[in-house]
Amino acid sequence: MxxxxxxxxxxxxxxxxxxxxxxxxAALEKQAYTHPWSRGNFTxxxxxxxxxxxxxxxxxxxxxxxxxxxxxxxxxLNITVDPGHQGQGLARLMLDDLAGWSARQGAQxxxxxxxxxxxxxxxxxxxYGFKEVGVRRxxxxxxxFKREDAVVMSLPLSAGAAA
Ligand SMILES: CC(C)(COP(=O)(O)OP(=O)(O)OC[C@H]1O[C@@H](n2cnc3c(N)ncnc32)[C@H](O)[C@@H]1OP(=O)(O)O)[C@@H](O)C(=O)NCCC(=O)NCCS
Numbered sequence: 001m002x003x004x005x006x007x008x009x010x011x012x013x014x015x016x017x018x019x020x021x022x023x024x025x026a027a028l029e030k031q032a033y034t035h036p037w038s039r040g041n042f043t044x045x046x047x048x049x050x051x052x053x054x055x056x057x058x059x060x061x062x063x064x065x066x067x068x069x070x071x072x073x074x075x076x077l078n079i080t081v082d083p084g085h086q087g088q089g090l091a092r093l094m095l096d097d098l099a100g101w102s103a104r105q106g107a108q109x110x111x112x113x114x115x116x117x118x119x120x121x122x123x124x125x126x127x128y129g130f131k132e133v134g135v136r137r138x139x140x141x142x143x144x145f146k147r148e149d150a151v152v153m154s155l156p157l158s159a160g161a162a163a
Pocket of ligand 1: 032080085088089091092113114115118120124127
């Protein structure tokens, strides 16, 4: 039997996170986290002028990131991939994009916090070259009575990252 030709997947592209995307972003956020950001958190980030992008395939939202630029550093506040499309290199693609953007803005370091229990994300950051540089005690809410530590990670941005 001949194989049925499959339609090619639309190419991936990154675009600015505009107001029009915020409902879809907030919906995906709820699927991806036990303690999601609210829609208002994303609105505030966009209004504050943070560098925020959506990762699109055709008109479908596959992921997004939010980055805050400091003087000589950039702070990654959120990076999320659609649970149905994880493990396909999409986070790495966004890390390449945001690291390149940060380097072109003159940042020398990328910083982030990650829950100690988020083994998958920690492993991803380590594989990308981030190093653990500290711990913020009780940084994240965990339950009504408990909080969870954050691991602080950083990555030096070489000139190569700007390519
Ligand atoms: C963490 C997250 C962003 C990773 O996204 P992703 O697109 O699946 O990651 P990638 O496919 O780009 O893989 C990057 C690395 O993650 C790790 N990884 C990917 N899939 C994995 C899996 N199924 N199991 C364990 N590790 C995995 C690998 O180390 C991989 O590196 P490699 O390609 O060199 O092997 C995604 O799981 C996610 O959105 N999680 C929920 C939100 C979250 O925790 N965000 C981070 C907050 S700090």
